[in-house]
Amino acid sequence: MPQNEGPQHEGFEDELGAILRRTGDGFAADDRRELVEGGLRRGRRRLFRRRLAMTGGVLALVAVGVGGAYGGSLLPLGADAPNTSVAAPPRPTATTDPVPGRQKPGDATIPVKDIAAALKTNTPDGAWQFDNLDGKGQSVTGVFDDGNGKAAVSVGLFRAGNGEAGEDQVACPDKVAVPYDRCVEGKEADGSRIMVLQGYEYPDKREETKQWRAVLLTQDGFLIDASEYNAAAEKGAPISRENPPFTLTQLKELVTAPDWGPLFAQLPQYVDRSGGAGGPGSGTGKGGPDGQDTPPRHVEPSGDAVRSTLRSLLPKGLKVTDKGGEGQYAYVVVDDGKGKSLVQINVQPNMSDVAGDLFGSGEVTTLPDGRRVKLTQQPGEKGGEGVVWWTADTMTPEGFRVVVSAFNAGTQHEAATRAEPALTMRQLKAIALSAKWQKLPMK
Secondary structure, eight states: OOSSOSOTTSSHHHHHOOOOOOOOOOOOOOSOHHHHTTOHHHHHHHHHHHHHHHHTTOHHHHHSOTTSBTTBOSSOOOTTOOSOBTTBOOOOOTTSOSSTTTSOOOOOOEEHHHHHHHHHHTSOSOEEEESOTTOEESEEEEEEESSSOEEEEEEEEEEOOSSHHHHGGGSOOOTTTSOOSEEEEEEOTTSOEEEEEEEESSTTOTTSOEEEEEEEEOTTSEEEEEEEESBSSSSSSOBOSSSOSSOHHHHHHHHTOTTHHHHHTTSOOEEOTTSOEEOTTSOOSTTOTTOOOOOOOOOOBOHHHHHHHHHHTSOTTOEEEEEEEETTEEEEEEESSSOEEEEEEEEESSOGGGHHHHHSSSOEEEOTTSOEEEEEEEEOSSOOTTOEEEEEEEEOTTOOEEEEEEESSSSSSSOOSSSSOSSOHHHHHHHHTOTTGGGSOBO
16 A cells, blocks of 8 residues: 555545434444343443433443444553543444344454454565464554654454444435534445445544544455544554545545455354354344344334324424434424524434432422423533533333434534523423324334
């Protein structure tokens, strides 16, 4: 591969063209057996934390994985960085697949030195320091130095299977939710899908660590995820250079290199409790041709229905200037002539097991029909100056949750455009309690 070449934005962007798209809905499960084999309560709690983040201020880190590989980094944390936060679920290990319901947990046995060798072969000349070269797994982390400053780099290999869950990992995030400098996505000649993102470890703090990332989804259902930083560690290390070392074109060449093919073949196949095995497309449910026992299907409302219903419930006099979302999550940006205001909603069936977490504190009202309502007003948490966050959170006795939030800005990471959100607390409560939500089609 050539040395660093010309401007950072040449070549690859012109080849693909930037297409802004929706936010991914994947979350990464850890590889503890109880989650797969019956620990659904714990799984829902982890998913709840991601969902709760989506309705609050940290969608960027959790849903898209700007903070690492699919919400859990492959890189070691800095000495002063905590392992978890209220914003994101616990970090997964590097031996689990990022797409839920596809690759079941298992020990990957690829020699780390082989992954490191492929990484070195397909990047410019420089000095490398790798972690755990004598180990086995499906990822490698290291520090690269081309003489212009040290940079952390990681590469992970995963089975994604086929279908929408994998495709979401190569879709540019929604810029209303995730601030970034540039994102491009496209399709290779062999049918593979690719995304390259120039973003930040903390998207609400752009003066800090930059993260540039390339993700490739092959036609046969494998993912390769490469990230680079302008610091020697993902977190807790000082900025060591202006930009990460590899250009977007070089990131593209890295993830599309043929060297990854033999390594993909060494990833563990799907394993069920009876000892059966399969691969991408080898079986889709319990009792299938290969005896595969897949996790229970996650039920959620139709994304189109959530978006259209939210718009139908908006007060009159509001102009919708932007809209988006996916699945149970939707948002609109509205303007009543006094400035833009972001309004977002999550519609979540089967949340009874986290009712205590949601409604166990604060001012909670129980309606005659048993629904609980919690209203909160608090500062925004994405760094936008002067942003406030108003929320109406509701849940039926059966665990059907609807939570609606509004902000006094068009995005959470930009400065406030008005004193208060365009919707009052009363209006947010009315939207959340609408009978329309429980009539939505589920999938």
